[in-house]
Every structure is written in C-alpha cells, then in structure tokens.
Amino acid sequence: MKSFLTIAFLIILVAVARPQPVVAIRNVTLIDMISTAPRSGMTVIVDDGRIVGIGRSVKVSGGVTVIDGTGKFLIPGLWDMHVHALAPERAEPFFKLFIANGITGIRDMGTTADAFAMLGRLRSEIAAGKLVGPRIIAAGRIMDGARPTVPRNSIPFTGEAQARRQVRFLKRSGADFIKVYDGVSRAEYLAIVDEASKLGLALAGHVPSELTSFDASDAGQLSFEHLGNILRTCSSLDANTIEERANAVIKSSGKPNDFTAIPARIAERTKIELATFDSNKCESLYAEFVKNGTRQVPTLSTKRPLSLLDDGGFTSDPRMKYISATDVENWKPENNFFLKFRTPEFIVQKKKLYLKELELVRAMHKAGVMFLAGTDVPGAYTYPGFSLHDELELYVQNGFTPFEALQTATVGPAKFLGMEKTLGTIEKGKVADMVLLDGDPLRDISNTKRIAAVITNGRYYSRTTLDQMLSLVEDYARSH
Numbered sequence: 294m295k296s297f298l299t300i301a302f303l304i305i306l307v308a309v310a311r312p313q314p315v316v317a318i319r320n321v322t323l324i325d326m327i328s329t330a331p332r333s334g335m336t337v338i339v340d341d342g343r344i345v346g347i348g349r350s351v352k353v354s355g356g357v358t359v360i361d362g363t364g365k366f367l368i369p370g371l372w373d374m375h376v377h378a379l380a381p382e383r384a385e386p387f388f389k390l391f392i393a394n395g396i397t398g399i400r401d402m403g404t405t406a407d408a409f410a411m412l413g414r415l416r417s418e419i420a421a422g423k424l425v426g427p428r429i430i431a432a433g434r435i436m437d438g439a440r441p442t443v444p445r446n447s448i449p450f451t452g453e454a455q456a457r458r459q460v461r462f463l464k465r466s467g468a469d470f471i472k473v474y475d476g477v478s479r480a481e482y483l484a485i486v487d488e489a490s491k492l493g494l495a496l497a498g499h500v501p502s503e504l505t506s507f508d509a510s511d512a513g514q515l516s517f518e519h520l521g522n523i524l525r526t527c528s529s530l531d532a533n534t535i536e537e538r539a540n541a542v543i544k545s546s547g548k549p550n551d552f553t554a555i556p557a558r559i560a561e562r563t564k565i566e567l568a569t570f571d572s573n574k575c576e577s578l579y580a581e582f583v584k585n586g587t588r589q590v591p592t593l594s595t596k597r598p599l600s601l602l603d604d605g606g607f608t609s610d611p612r613m614k615y616i617s618a619t620d621v622e623n624w625k626p627e628n629n630f631f632l633k634f635r636t637p638e639f640i641v642q643k644k645k646l647y648l649k650e651l652e653l654v655r656a657m658h659k660a661g662v663m664f665l666a667g668t669d670v671p672g673a674y675t676y677p678g679f680s681l682h683d684e685l686e687l688y689v690q691n692g693f694t695p696f697e698a699l700q701t702a703t704v705g706p707a708k709f710l711g712m713e714k715t716l717g718t719i720e721k722g723k724v725a726d727m728v729l730l731d732g733d734p735l736r737d738i739s740n741t742k743r744i745a746a747v748i749t750n751g752r753y754y755s756r757t758t759l760d761q762m763l764s765l766v767e768d769y770a771r772s773h
C-alpha cells in the first residue's frame with residue numbers, strides 16, 4: 294500500500310534535539326497496541342527520547358526519574374487526524390490543550406499561507422523542547438477550484454494545467470500531502486491525482502461534488518473526511534437528479550437565488566438522499582474502501598453538536614473556558630452561516646442525517662473499513678485535545694471495541710502515515726510518545742480522559758505540569 298508521507302520527511306519528524314533525563318515507569322499495566330492483552334507489572338524505560346527497555350525485570354539504575362505506575366495503564370500517544378490548529382493566535386494554546394490531553398500528533402487539514410509559513414519554526418521549537426506541542430503533519434492550503442468555500446485557506450486554480458502547477462507549488466512550499474475539496478472538477482481532480490503521485494504526495498480530504506466515492510477511492514485518495522459524499526454515492530438516484538429535485542423544491546419557495554436558502558437546499562438534498570438510500574450499493578462501496586485501503590475520518594465529535602445543537606447542552610460545556618472569546622463568538626449560531634439561516638426542516642433533516650451517519654459508521658466498521666480518529670477542531674463546540682476522547686467514545690458507542698477505538702488514534706495513524714517503525718505502539722526502540730492513565734481504557738474507553746502523565750519525545754509531563762498548562766490556556770482564552 295502507498296504510504297502517506299515520504300521517507301525524507303519522516304527523518305525530520307522523529308528527530309530529537311537534545312538529551313533528555315532517563316525516566317522509568319515502574320509496575321505499570323502496558324497496553325502496547327500490538328497485543329490486545331494488557332501486560333501488568335511492567336517497567337518501561339525512556340532515554341534520549343526513545344523507549345530503551347520494556348520488561349518485568351529490567352534494571353533501573355541510579356539517577357533515573359522513577360515514576361510509580363502501580364494501578365496505572367500506559368498507552369501510546371494519541372493522534373488527532375483532522376484539526377485546523379495552524380494559525381498564529383491558535384497554535385500555542387491549542388498545542389498545550391493537545392499535550393494536556395495526551396494528543397502527541399496532529400494532522401492539520403488546511404490553513405492560510407502565512408500560518409503555514411510558521412510550520413518549520415514550530416516543528417523545530419517543539420523538537421528542541423522550547424515549545425510544548427505535538428508532532429505536526431500539514432496540508433498547507435486546500436485545493437478547491439476557482440471559487441473555494443474557504444478562500445483564506447485555499448489556493449485557487451482553474452483547469453488542469455493550473456491545478457498541476459499548484460500541486461508543484463504546494464510541494465515546494467512544504468506541504469506533506471494534498472487536501473482536495475468539493476469544488477474541484479473531475480478533470481482537475483484527475484490532474485491533481487496524477488501530479489501528486491509523480492511528486493510522491495498523497496491525497497486526502499473531501500470527495501469533490503463531481504465525483505462519486507467509488508471514483509475517489511479508485512483514484513487513490515487515501516482519506517475521506519466527514520463521511521461526505523457517501524450518502525450521495527449510495528443513493529439510487531444519480532447526483533444530477535438529486536440536485537434537480539432539490540432545486541425544484543427551493544424554486545417553489547420563491548427565493549431560489551437567495552444565499553439564505555442554502556440551509557433549506559441542504560435539507561432538501563439530505564431528505565432525498567436519505568429516502569433513496571440503497572444499502573446494496575453502499576455495501577459494494579465499503580468493499581471498495583477495504584480493497585483500496587481508503588480510510589474514513591468521520592469527525593463525529595464535530596458533527597454531533599452541529600446536528601443536535603437545538604437539543605441544547607452544547608453551549609454550556611465547561612470546556613468552553615479554554616476557548617478564546619474570538620472562537621466562542623465564531624461558534625455562536627447567529628454567526629455560523631449554516632446555523633444562522635437554519636429552517637425547521639433543516640433541524641429535522643440534520644438530526645436524521647447524523648443518526649444515519651452513525652449507522653454508516655457501524656456498517657463500515659463491520660465491513661472492515663479502516664477509520665482514523667479526527668475532530669475538525671475548532672469547529673463549533675469542539676475542543677482541542679478534549680474532543681478526541683469524545684470521538685473515541687462515539688466509536689465505542691457505535692460498534693468498536695475499546696481496543697479498535699484506540700487503534701484509530703495510535704497504530705492506525707502511524708501505519709497510515711508510514712511511520713509505524715517509529716510510532717504508534719509501545720516497543721523498544723520506538724519514539725517515546727505515551728500516555729499514562731489512571732483507569733483501564735480497554736474496560737471503559739472514557740478512561741483515556743483520566744490522564745496521570747504524558748510523555749512526548751521522551752519528555753515527561755506530570756499531572757501537575759499538565760494542570761499548569763491548562764490554566765495558562767484558560768488565562769489566554771480570557772484575554773483573547
């Protein structure tokens with residue numbers, strides 16, 4: 294299977310800048326993510342950023358920081374595979390929230406040119422221990438055709454030749470992969486696939502509206518975000534017919550060209566797609582995903598508040614204290630485009646859609662489709678670091694075993710990124726990214742939230758240090 298990242302890049306990513314004090318975690322229960330059986334009474338030794346010893350009778354010499362792991366559980370560091378954290382005002386508070394929540398790796402899914410230019414500096418400061426933060430892989434700017442949905446995060450282009458040129462430009466400017474979006478035409482998409490593969494860049498993102506999920510999976514797009522396009526592909530109607538029927542309803546409403554009618558149009562489209570769902574077609578789509586190794590990043594933790602907002606409870610989440618006033622303002626329904634103009638029908642259909650999407654997750658998981666945990670922070674009422682744990686809970690509520698849920702955030706991302714030799718499991722020789730828990734996550738997945746300590750790049754952060762980080766973020770949020 295094609296790997297997501299190139300080898301040259303991996304060497305940079307795992308580089309450790311300076312020697313770390315030796316740490317030994319004693320008498321801990323190890324969940325190494327290789328075996329499904331936890332091993333109790335283990336000692337794990339970390340030296341110079343790496344795991345150098347694991348066993349029941351490894352010797353711990355003097356001058357070593359010894360951590361008592363009695364009654365605790367050790368898992369690999371977690372990845373959030375869908376975030377938007379690269380922004381000058383976001384990076385530092387978000388990074389602290391990630392580390393405080395055991396998220397030691399992130400995949401950034403699109404940012405501005407200016408923010409992307411900070412990436413090199415952020416990475417080296419994190420590797421050197423000057424800045425607290427996770428490993429970062431990043432798309433840079435998104436490819437979404439001539440009139441992108443999010444202009445500030447996108448690099449515009451028209452036609453195949455320009456699409457190819459922008460792929461080459463993104464490669465030169467340091468993009469780790471190419472993120473595609475809804476507005477790319479079929480011809481442009483195929484040009485992007487071809488150019489990216491020549492440059493060794495993988496493709497991830499939305500499935501463009503002109504393509505089916507079969508097309509994108511067969512073209513080699515390695516990750517699909519937000520379950521987008523799947524219901525449309527699984528409809529017994531073709532995409533044009535769905536669009537025509539939705540348009541006809543909107544037209545009869547008397548304001549067909551009004552942008553405020555977009556939520557109503559979405560509601561119509563959703564209603565048609567749900568009513569014409571063909572489960573046989575979807576079963577063969579899942580088989581295609583399995584055959585091609587296409588990963589799904591459903592971002593349920595961001596879909597839930599957006600779909601169930603009117604049920605209440607989301608706007609009074611205690612974790613809002615970590616979110617800057619600016620972001621809180623952006624989250625408010627009256628400032629969110631889709632929510633601002635939502636109609637009663639939109640609210641009903643959104644909820645039905647969410648329940649259907651949970652059903653898709655269960656069916657795909659059963660069919661053997663691979664998943665990667667991602668949150669889409671900072672989408673409305675989604676919290677950097679914290680929401681990844683909600684995402685894992687949602688997987689367990691929808692048919693995953695706790696072990697399988699943990700795979701989506703540990704060994705799954707490592708394999709997907711082609712980094713399984715250095716990350717993703719707890720093994721001798723691997724980079725020391727680990728989370729020490731106060732409860733067994735295989736018994737109850739919500740125990741991933743009970744973090745006793747985090748080790749990233751061999752650096753040990755105790756609960757006290759993590760709490761200090763959280764209160765710094767709280768202070769920052771209050772003043773921004």
Ligand SMILES: [Zn+2]
Nearest residue numbers: 375377402669
């Ligand atoms: Zn996103």
